[in-house]
Amino acid sequence: MENLADAFLRLDRKEIALLKAVERGMRTSEWASMEDVVARARLSPKAAASGLARLVGKKLVSRTTEPYEGYQIGFVAYDLVALSDLVDRDVVLSLGDLLGVGKESVVFEALGRIPPGADEEGAPPEGEEAELVPLAVKFHRQGRTSFKHVRRAREHLAGHPRCAWIHAARLGAAREWRTLKALHPEVRVPRPVALSHHALVMEHAGGTELYRVVLEEPETFLELILEEVASAWRRGFVHADLSAYNVLVGEEGEVVIIDWPQAVSRRDPRARELLERDVKNLLDHFARKYRLDLSLEAALSSAAADLGPGEEGGKEAGDGEVEVSTTDGAAEG
Numbered sequence: 591m592e593n594l595a596d597a598f599l600r601l602d603r604k605e606i607a608l609l610k611a612v613e614r615g616m617r618t619s620e621w622a623s624m625e626d627v628v629a630r631a632r633l634s635p636k637a638a639a640s641g642l643a644r645l646v647g648k649k650l651v652s653r654t655t656e657p658y659e660g661y662q663i664g665f666v667a668y669d670l671v672a673l674s675d676l677v678d679r680d681v682v683l684s685l686g687d688l689l690g691v692g693k694e695s696v697v698f699e700a701l702g703r704i705p706p707g708a709d710e711e712g713a714p715p716e717g718e719e720a721e722l723v724p725l726a727v728k729f730h731r732q733g734r735t736s737f738k739h740v741r742r743a744r745e746h747l748a749g750h751p752r753c754a755w756i757h758a759a760r761l762g763a764a765r766e767w768r769t770l771k772a773l774h775p776e777v778r779v780p781r782p783v784a785l786s787h788h789a790l791v792m793e794h795a796g797g798t799e800l801y802r803v804v805l806e807e808p809e810t811f812l813e814l815i816l817e818e819v820a821s822a823w824r825r826g827f828v829h830a831d832l833s834a835y836n837v838l839v840g841e842e843g844e845v846v847i848i849d850w851p852q853a854v855s856r857r858d859p860r861a862r863e864l865l866e867r868d869v870k871n872l873l874d875h876f877a878r879k880y881r882l883d884l885s886l887e888a889a890l891s892s893a894a895a896d897l898g899p900g901e902e903g904g905k906e907a908g909d910g911e912v913e914v915s916t917t918d919g920a921a922e923g
């Protein structure tokens with residue numbers, strides 16, 4: 591894949607308008623029709639045709655002529671649509687290096703501003719511009735892998751984008767956004783900054799993944815992490831994909847738990863089981879790497895003293911959502 595920032599810089603306004611138009615068109619039909627694209631992009635048919643031909647040449651858009659002239663975007667083009675929105679909103683000012691490529695995301699570092707009103711902290715003092723902060727932009731990729739399942743889920747997508755991968759990726763980003771909003775700052779998670787399409791912007795947490803560091807005081811860290819697991823549980827959430835890949839350890843010894851799209855409500859029937867699996871993953875890591883021996887029971891009693899159904903924010907985690915991806919909650923890393 592070519593560099594996303596380069597691809598972005600090589601697009602002109604017309605091409606961006608066309609990508610956005612194709613994306614809008616794909617919400618109602620699999621292939622956005624030429625007429626639809628022309629109307630939405632507010633371009634002359636001639637300008638639209640030449641712009642679309644350039645986008646097809648750049649492999650950002652694919653074209654069909656049967657049963658009508660239609661266009662589709664792929665993931666990279668969709669990333670560009672979200673990025674251009676974030677740039678227009680002044681959230682992202684520059685895009686940096688790739689931070690990580692997971693099974694279900696591509697994450698870039700970026701510089702930007704926290705929009706006023708993102709939360710109380712986010713509003714700059716009057717007359718001042720918010721200062722530049724390091725960000726992480728996570729482009730969700732759910733729906734790229736489990737194709738069969740996604741296709742079957744398509745019939746249930748009334749009122750949602752028809753295109754299953756777009757829907758799955760948007761849903762993943764929206765779920766992660768809501769969970770971060772509910773947990774930050776009481777639980778050590780990245781501060782959520784903005785959401786656009788399938789792209790989630792959060793504060794760059796710094797630090798290094800737990801699996802890549804060698805801790806001098808592993809017990810202390812295990813306790814710290816279990817405290818965060820407990821704190822999330824009290825707020826009604828189970829991470830459901832906790833592992834040494836999804837914990838960042840900072841230079842000052844702080845921990846940040848990342849990667850929350852598959853989090854489930856504490857009231858979910860699987861909540862207890864998923865909590866146990868999360869804690870077990872963590873214990874296995876510390877046992878393997880540091881020979882640290884803590885029983886699951888002991889760890890659970892510190893992680894979730896009260897294992898009854900939760901009252902708080904858990905509603906946000908899963909209720910009323912369409913399950914799209916088979917890998918929900920089962921992904922590694």
Ligand code: ADP
Binds near residue numbers: 836848923
């Ligand atoms: P995936 O589901 O693809 O594993 P993650 O949310 O775990 O998605 O992000 C992938 C990688 O990107 C992480 O392992 C981490 O290295 C990096 N990353 C994600 N979010 C942040 C963040 N807020 N700050 C710094 N790095 C991050």
Ligand code: MN
Binds near residue numbers: 692849923
């Ligand atoms: Mn991860």
